[in-house]
Ligand code: ADP
């Protein structure tokens with residue numbers, strides 16, 4: 606699997622507090638990497654530092670070898686590292702399909718050279734966009750909802766459509782900060798299944814913050830465990846389950 610994201614020695618300090626302490630890991634194409642740890646462990650700060658919303662004190666982030674560290678959030682999204690927000694907000698009066706299309710329309714237009722060479726995604730026809738949006742909804746088992754108003758969906762379905770909208774423009778990397786929080790156990794399991802398929806079938810590299818450890822164990826290929834800003838363990842779900850430091854520091858055994 607080819608490496609997408611390389612996070613190297615990333616640290617963030619907020620006036621004296623080390624919120625993120627020298628964190629290093631990689632994310633491969635088609636992989637789901639979970640980030641777990643107690644409240645205040647620095648998980649959201651890690652996401653904010655990767656996506657440009659906070660400036661790292663030290664360390665680097667690369668996407669396919671290209672440095673992202675000093676770019677703005679907009680530029681980082683343009684490079685292909687996308688995230689959803691807790692209150693991303695679908696347009697409730699628009700249908701599911703129309704909401705997904707807004708994700709395609711909002712995709713960043715190519716450079717002038719791209720446009721000259723016919724490479725701009727912005728030049729795609731609307732028929733192509735609709736075809737693409739429907740395919741993606743089908744992949745996520747949401748095609749039967751295409752013509753439903755987004756406002757009429759359950760909370761869990763809305764989260765899924767938000768993710769579909771975010772990945773509509775084919776970003777190589779997706780960051781999801783607690784996408785299943787507040788959902789019913791059934792909807793949470795569905796969300797994890799969707800994430801798993803997005804990686805497996807679309808090859809998206811997914812970084813996932815999630816509290817429910819059992820869900821993470823089922824959905825993730827590798828897990829990064831954080832406490833007090835630092836990485837305390839890293840490995841496959843099986844390795845993490847057996848890790849004494851994790852059991853003591855995080856799971857409270
Ligand atoms: P988590 O997402 O794992 O719960 P956070 O990354 O939100 O943890 O927070 C890590 C630490 O950094 C916490 O102590 C938090 O209070 C602090 N922190 C987060 N963001 C800021 C900020 N913008 N300014 C100051 N301190 C912050």
Ligand code: MG
Pocket residue numbers: 648649650
């Ligand atoms: Mg958080």
